[in-house]
Each structure stands twice: as structure tokens, then as C-alpha cells.
Amino acid sequence: MSQKILLDKINVPGIKTYEVYRREGGYASVEKALKTLTPDEVVEEVKTSGLRGRGGAGFPAGMKWSFIDKKSGKPRHLVCNADESEPGTFKDRFLMEYIPHLLIEGMITSSYALGANLSYIYIRGEYMWVYKILERAIAEAKNAGWLGKNILGSGYDLELYVQIGGGAYICGEETALIESLEGKRGNPRIKPPFPAVSGLWANPTVVNNVETIATVPWIVNNSGADYAKIGIGRSTGTKLISASGHIKNPGVYEIELGLSVHEFMNSDEYLGGMIDDRPLKAFVPGGSSVPVLPANLIYKTANNEDRLMSYESLSDGGFATGSMLGSGGFIVYNDTACIVRNTWNFSRFYHHESCGQCSPCREGTGWLEKVLHRIENGHGREEDIELLWSIQSRIEGNTICPLGDAAAWPVAAAIRHFKDEFEYHIRFPEKIKNRDHFVAEPFEKVKHLVTKLEV
Amino acid sequence: MERTDYKQEINITEALMVRINELISHYPEDKRKSALLPVLHEVQDAHDNWLSIELQDKVAEILHIKPVEVYEVVSFYTMFNRRPIGKYMFEFCQTSPCCLRGVENLMDYTCEKLGVKVGEPTPDGMFEVRGVECLGACGYAPMMQLGDFYQEHLTPEKIDQLIVNCRDNKITLHDK
Numbered sequence: 150m151s152q153k154i155l156l157d158k159i160n161v162p163g164i165k166t167y168e169v170y171r172r173e174g175g176y177a178s179v180e181k182a183l184k185t186l187t188p189d190e191v192v193e194e195v196k197t198s199g200l201r202g203r204g205g206a207g208f209p210a211g212m213k214w215s216f217i218d219k220k221s222g223k224p225r226h227l228v229c230n231a232d233e234s235e236p237g238t239f240k241d242r243f244l245m246e247y248i249p250h251l252l253i254e255g256m257i258t259s260s261y262a263l264g265a266n267l268s269y270i271y272i273r274g275e276y277m278w279v280y281k282i283l284e285r286a287i288a289e290a291k292n293a294g295w296l297g298k299n300i301l302g303s304g305y306d307l308e309l310y311v312q313i314g315g316g317a318y319i320c321g322e323e324t325a326l327i328e329s330l331e332g333k334r335g336n337p338r339i340k341p342p343f344p345a346v347s348g349l350w351a352n353p354t355v356v357n358n359v360e361t362i363a364t365v366p367w368i369v370n371n372s373g374a375d376y377a378k379i380g381i382g383r384s385t386g387t388k389l390i391s392a393s394g395h396i397k398n399p400g401v402y403e404i405e406l407g408l409s410v411h412e413f414m415n416s417d418e419y420l421g422g423m424i425d426d427r428p429l430k431a432f433v434p435g436g437s438s439v440p441v442l443p444a445n446l447i448y449k450t451a452n453n454e455d456r457l458m459s460y461e462s463l464s465d466g467g468f469a470t471g472s473m474l475g476s477g478g479f480i481v482y483n484d485t486a487c488i489v490r491n492t493w494n495f496s497r498f499y500h501h502e503s504c505g506q507c508s509p510c511r512e513g514t515g516w517l518e519k520v521l522h523r524i525e526n527g528h529g530r531e532e533d534i535e536l537l538w539s540i541q542s543r544i545e546g547n548t549i550c551p552l553g554d555a556a557a558w559p560v561a562a563a564i565r566h567f568k569d570e571f572e573y574h575i576r577f578p579e580k581i582k583n584r585d586h587f588v589a590e591p592f593e594k595v596k597h598l599v600t601k602l603e604v
Numbered sequence: 605m606e607r608t609d610y611k612q613e614i615n616i617t618e619a620l621m622v623r624i625n626e627l628i629s630h631y632p633e634d635k636r637k638s639a640l641l642p643v644l645h646e647v648q649d650a651h652d653n654w655l656s657i658e659l660q661d662k663v664a665e666i667l668h669i670k671p672v673e674v675y676e677v678v679s680f681y682t683m684f685n686r687r688p689i690g691k692y693m694f695e696f697c698q699t700s701p702c703c704l705r706g707v708e709n710l711m712d713y714t715c716e717k718l719g720v721k722v723g724e725p726t727p728d729g730m731f732e733v734r735g736v737e738c739l740g741a742c743g744y745a746p747m748m749q750l751g752d753f754y755q756e757h758l759t760p761e762k763i764d765q766l767i768v769n770c771r772d773n774k775i776t777l778h779d780k
Contacts (some may be wrong), residue, residue, distance in 0.1 A: 236699045236738040247704065266634075274645065274683045275739050277752035281779045310630040315641050315681025318737070332640035332673075334680040350635060393701040393742035400743045437738075480701050494700040498737050504680075574643070584708060 151405040152379055154367045154387045155360065159247055165282070170250040176295055178258045178366035183303040191262035195365060197373030199385035204230055204321070204358030205436060205476040207460050208549075211373075216345035217263055218353040226354045227265040228330065229256060229362050231272040232314055232321040235436035236498060237478025240389035241359035243401040245272070245279050249286040255362035256309055257295055259370055263355055266306050270359075271326050271549030274314040282312045284404075301408035302504040318502035322550045323356035324348075325504065327448030336504050337550035338533070360389050381407030384459035388474070394432075394481035397421035410456045410463075413446045414481070427483040428593070431567075434463050435475020437495045438555035441488070442472050468562065485590035487581075488570050492563040495519035499556035510553040517560055524571060534571050538564055569599045610688055612656035616666075620650050623640040624666060636667050640677055643667065644684055649778050653693070682736070690725035690732025692770040692777075695749040698735035701742035710746050711735060713760050717767065730770065751777030 157337030163169035165309050170176075182191050201424035202582040208568070217225060229252065233241040245252055252270070260268045272280050287309055290296050298306045312330050314320050318330045324338035327349050348354025364386065368376045377385045389415070393399045404413060412421045414429075423429055433441050450456050451470035456463065466470045500514035517540055520533050541557035549552070564571065570592055577598060583589075605687050620746075624643050631638040640663070646665055655663075655678055664671040677683040696702070696711050711733065714723050715721060725732040741747045744756035753776075755766060769775050 233740050237701055237742050238743075239740040239742055242740050273740070274641070274681070275749055277645075278754075278779050281752075313642050313645055314632070315644070315677070316683035316736075317681050329641065330638060331635070332637035332667075332669075332677065334676055350632070391743060391765060393745065394704045399745075478742070480704075482704065486704060490703075492698050494698075494703060498699055501737055575758075 151403075151408065152387065153403050154376075154379075155244060155251065155363055155389060156248075156401075156403045164248055165286075167250060167286070167293060170248070171293070174205070175250050176254050176257075176290075176293075177368040178254060179261075179295060180301065182258050182261050182369050183301050183305055188262045188264055191258065191365075191369060194368055194373035195262070196378035198368045199373075199380075199383065199456035200361065200364055200368065200376065201384075201460065202358055203360035203364070203388065203477070205235060205438070207474065210357060210361050213345070213357070214259075214263060214355055216343065217355055218258070218346045219264065221353065223352045224267065225263055225265045226349045226352055227256065227260045227263050227268040228323075228326065228349060228354055228356045229268070229270040229359055230323065230326055230356050231270050231276070231359045232318075232319060232326060233276075233359070233436060234273055234318040234321050234477075234502075235476045235478055236495065237391060237393055237433060237436045237480040238476040239391045239393075240401050240477060242276055242279060243391075244359055244363055244389070245276070245283060250284050250290065251363045251366065252283070252359055253286055253290050253295075253309065255365045257290075257300070257307060259362050259365050260307050260309070261305055262365075265355075266308065268307065268309050269330060270311045271320070271330055272311055272313055273320070274316045280311055280313050287311065300578075316528070317504075318498075319504045319550070319552060322552065325550065326356060327354065330347070334504070336506050337552075339549055379405055381457065381459050382461060384461060384474075388458070388477050390458070390477040390479050392420050392479045392481070395424050395427065395483035396481045397424055404458055405439070406457075406459045408458045409448075410458060411477075413458055414447075420481070423481070423483055425483075427485065428591075429481065430484045430486055430593075431482040432489065433472070433478070433480040433559075434458075435473045436478030437480070437498065438551075438558055439473040439475040440468055440471070440546075440558055441491075441566065442470075442562075443566045444480070446470050446566075468558070469565070472562070484593055485585075485588045487525075487587050487592070488563050488567040489521065489525050489574050490584075492560055493518065493525045495559045496521050496556065499552065503552060507548040507553065508554065509544045509547040513540050513553070514556045516540050517544075517556065521560070524574050527579070527581055529571070529578070531575060533575065534564060534568065545549075569596055573599045606633045607687065610654075610656060612651060612654070612659055612688075614651070614659055614662055615630070616662065617645070620646060628667070633766075637669050640667060640669070641681070644674075644678065648684060649780075652688065652691070653777075654688050656686075664666070671693065688725075688729070690729060692731050692750065692775065694731065695736045695739075695764075697737070697739040697741065697745070697747055697749075698743075699738035701738075702745040702747065705745035707746035710758055710760065710763065714763050717763065731767070745765065750775065752779045753778075
């Protein structure tokens with residue numbers, strides 16, 4: 150069993166409630182920080198820990214905190230990004246639903262570190278019942294004296310509220326989230342200025358993912374140095390992984406960074422191997438935006454080293470032979486899955502979720518969806534693969550926010566690693582008429598047809 | 605042209621107004637507009653899950669903002685409905701991880717069972733089936749949202765039972 154930091158108490162009966170959470174040592178980090186540490190000392194611990202943003206980008210959290218503008222004298226805010234919408238990702242919901250006080254404790258300790266007196270948790274609209282769980286938990290924490298004026302007699306004041314979204318993936322992008330929190334459409338802002346200087350209501354603001362904030366209590370209770378001992382290299386600590394697709398045990402797992410992908414996939418403690426013991430075809434390790442990898446690059450890198458669950462190992466080889474840890478949305482595909490269909494599905498998602506501000510994304514995501522749809526439905530043309538490549542390359546890097554890149558990368562990776570599957574769809578349209586075409590006849594069994602044609 | 609001539613009876617009850625004022629109090633006094641999304645959810649829940657232009661105008665009045673500031677938000681976010689919808693809206697997640705676990709066949713099954721097409725309410729207004737994008741429940745697929753709650757690990761048998769429970773008025777839509 151590897152070390153658990155976030156989920157170590159998850160099986161304690163009643164841990165959802167304030168009483169049990171407190172009895173189990175909850176809110177100790179608030180006491181320790183407010184009574185014995187200065188805000189800057191808390192920031193230093195988080196810096197030392199090497200904790201990286203768990204929403205997907207992996208930016209060092211302590212460094213992000215240190216950018217917050219304290220000189221202007223404007224009110225500062227901490228905003229928790231609970232907009233979790235990256236396909237394949239459902240870890241934050243798990244934390245908030247089953248141990249809501251951990252996030253609230255993290256919000257108080259982190260707000261203290263940043264000198265924020267008014268903080269928010271922005272949660273996606275579809276998690277309506279979790280919103281209610283958080284609202285009730287905040288009321289419990291407030292009743293117990295952990296929120297409000299002069300907390301623990303320290304002179305520190307904090308109000309914390311939950312804000313509910315309206316169903317828009319783009320609001321997971323931090324500046325779009327801030328716009329939404331201001332009661333507007335979720336259109337990302339041009340950076341700079343960064344939120345640390347001008348965020349919510351033009352005040353200095355830090356936006357952090359749920360899992361990032363929920364890790365802070367452990368770091369404060371133990372130490373940044375202790376946290377940095379867990380994990381591997383610059384991938385310190387533990388990570389929540391949301392696992393889905395064709396595996397025996399889908400769900401949320403806390404792993405120590407550095408665990409091998411092979412063990413995570415196959416051990417009974419984790420995913421338990423493939424459902425019905427069918428062959429592994431592909432995986433997406435970090436949510437729908439990151440590149441899909443074929444079977445031969447999953448357990449081993451291109452250099453024939455073991456592939457590990459870490460920021461560095463999953464991206465080893467760059468996009469040519471690697472992918473990204475991203476949000477930890479781990480999607481597994483067996484030989485009955487169709488990569489073309491999966492790519493079309495993701496492109497439809499990004500087209501639907503594009504805010505429409507930037508032309509390359511607004512138009513490009515629609516074109517990707519359209520071309521992929523016709524290939525998947527037996528109307529593809531030989532030149533379509535080139536066309537897809539050209540469209541995705543013109544979206545990437547040409548938009549205000551990363552949604553453009555997120556839409557482009559899955560298409561590029563699918564063509565890079567599964568080009569023959571696209572060719573098969575285009576050349577044998579009668580064989581892919583059925584939606585579940587690879588269920589009866591996996592691609593592995595028919596791919597020789599594509600090769601034969603090229604000879 | 606999209607139909608916009610649906611009629612809606614507006615009723616901002618005292619209890620609803622108390623909740624709205626509570627939501628407004630979560631923001632600094634000069635930032636009432638920030639309460640827009642939470643207020644829209646509350647108002648929509650209290651009005652058969654949709655927001656007519658008149659109701660949106662009312663929200664603008666309550667928050668001291670221009671009607672267009674409400675319209676542009678309502679039209680941007682997928683959870684706000686601008687026309688009457690089925691009382692029991694089965695919103696199936698149709699993003700890839702759910703497809704790997706058979707949601708497409710399950711949606712076909714549900715539509716056939718209810719005798720509807722995706723996006724069209726049953727004639728009695730009781731049910732509607734919709735496909736939506738990732739709901740964040742990939743490990744519990746196939747699944748759908750029904751009101752404020754998720755229904756997960758779905759099977760045809762579970763769908764049958766849900767339909768019966770809806771007809772028997774045994775399903776809570778909103779957690780108030």
C-alpha cells in the first residue's frame with residue numbers, strides 16, 4: 150500500500166460530517182497556521198513541498214502563490230477551481246462529495262497564507278448536489294468558529310462561499326472562471342495581466358484546483374520537506390487518478406507519483422487489468438486533451454524505460470512518443486474501441502465547449518468535428534487526413550486560452566499513432582457502417598487490408 | 605426560426621426571495637451581478653426548469669442589471685433552458701468514456717421505450733431525453749443527470765425502474 154494523504158480517512162464512517170472530521174484531527178492545519186506560522190511561512194512550506202497544480206497544467210503551487218500582488222493594498226481572493234469538466238476526470242467531485250471538510254480546511258489555511266479575507270469555491274453547475282454538501286459543510290465550519298471574524302482569536306477574518314456554474318467546460322480555465330464568478334459569460338481574458346495581479350473584480354486572485362488546495366493541510370501539519378520526500382524527482386507527493394474505460398475497477402485512486410503504469414493498470418489494488426481480459430489498445434493518461442498513446446508506448450517509453458505515473462515519465466519523448474499527466478483522467482481502451490470514433494467524439498466536445506472568441510478555435514473545432522464525422526460515417530476522402538492535420542496545426546498556439554490546444558492535440562495524436570485506422574475508415578466505408586464496427590471485428594484483425602492496399 | 609412565444613407564469617415567492625437575498629449577500633454590496641448564475645438556478649428550479657424572457661427580465665430587475673446582461677448569460681450556459689422542457693429530463697452523458705461503456709445503445713433503448721426522439725418531450729410533457737457532454741462520472745458509466753442528481757451504472761432494467769418511479773412521483777428533482 151502506498152502512502153495516502155488525501156484519502157487516508159475516506160473510509161472512516163461519518164467523515165463527511167464536521168464532528169467526525171474534527172475528531173479525526175481535522176482543522177489542525179488551521180490551528181497550526183493561525184497560531185504558530187506567519188502567512189509567508191505557510192507559502193514557504195508549500196514552495197518547499199514542490200506541490201504542482203493538480204488541475205492539469207502542473208505549475209508549482211507555491212510559486213503561483215508568491216506572485217500574488219500584496220503591494221497594491223487591494224483585497225485579495227483565493228478561488229478554488231471545482232469546475233472539473235475535462236472528460237475522463239472525476240476526482241475533485243469524489244473529494245468534495247465524501248470529505249468536504251478537507252477542502253474547506255485547505256481553503257482556510259491557504260486563504261490565510263495569501264492574506265485573502267473573501268474566498269470562493271466555484272463548482273460546476275452539474276454537481277448541484279455536491280454544491281449543497283459544500284454549503285452545508287461551510288455552515289458547520291462557520292458554526293464551529295473556523296470562519297468569520299477573528300478566527301481562533303488570531304485577528305484573521307475569512308468569509309468563504311460556494312458559487313455554482315452553469316454548464317460550460319471553458320469555465321475551468323481560470324480567467325473564464327473569474328468572468329463567470331462575476332456573473333458573465335465564460336470568455337477567457339487575455340493575459341497579462343495575470344489573476345495574481347488583476348483577477349476577481351480586478352483584485353489580486355489565486356485560482357487553484359480542489360486537489361491542490363486539499364493537499365495544503367497535510368503539508369502544513371507535517372512539512373513541505375516531508376511532502377517532497379514522497380513521489381519521484383519533480384513529481385512530488387501523491388496524485389488522485391480518475392480511471393475509466395475498459396478496465397475492471399474504474400474509480401478514483403490516490404497514488405504515489407512514480408508508481409509504474411504497469412502496476413497501476415494491472416494490480417488488484419488499482420485497476421485490476423482489462424475488463425473481460427481483452428487486449429489493451431490505447432490509453433489517455435491525463436484527460437481528453439492530452440495525446441492518446443498506443444499499446445507499445447504505454448508500459449515502456451520509446452527508450453525502453455518503464456513508464457511511470459509522473460509528470461516527467463508520462464511526457465517522456467514529447468508528443469512524438471509521450472503524452473501528459475494532465476488532470477489524471479486515465480481513460481483505457483481495449484481492441485473493440487474505435488480511435489476515429491473516439492477522436493470525433495472529443496472533437497464534438499471541444500466544438501460544443503468553445504466559447505467562440507477566437508476564430509481558429511470557434512471555426513477550427515467545428516471543421517475538425519465535421520471532417521471526423523464524415524470519416525467515421527463512411528464518407529471520408531483520402532485527402533481528409535492531411536486536412537485534419539492542417540486544421541489542428543492552425544488552431545494550436547493561436548488562441549487566447551488553452552482550449553484550442555486541447556482540441557488540437559487529441560486529433561494530432563490519433564493521426565500520429567493510428568493513421569492506418571483512419572485509412573481503413575476511408576477505404577472500406579462498407580465495413581464501418583455499424584456504430585460498433587470494431588466490437589465484432591477488432592481493427593487488429595482487419596488492418597492487413599490497409600497494408601495490402603499500399604503494396 | 606426558434607420559437608420564443610412560450611408563456612410562463614412568474615411567481616417569485618417570499619421563500620425564493622429569501623434565498624435570492626442570501627445568495628446576493630455572498631458578494632460585496634456593489635457586486636450584485638456576481639450572484640447571477642446561482643440566482644438563475646434558483647429561479648429556474650422554481651419555474652418548471654425554464655426561463656422565459658419575462659422571467660429573465662425579472663432577474664435583471666432583482667439584480668439591478670440590464671436585461672441583456674441576463675440574456676447573454678442564459679444563452680451561453682447549457683444548463684439554462686429557454687423553452688419548456690420535459691418534467692423529467694434524462695440527460696445522458698455522451699462523451700467518449702461513457703460511450704466505451706455503452707451509453708449510445710442505452711440512449712436508443714430509452715428513446716424507444718418512451719417513444720420519443722432526442723430533444724423532443726413526450727406529448728404529456730413528462731419526459732425528455734437529451735445527450736450532454738461529459739458530466740464528470742466517467743468511472744460510473746453509463747450515467748445520466750436527472751434534476752440535481754446523477755443516476756450511475758445504468759442498465760436497461762434501471763432505466764425501466766426510473767421511468768416507473770418518475771410516473772409514481774417518487775423522484776426528487778431538486779435538493780432544497
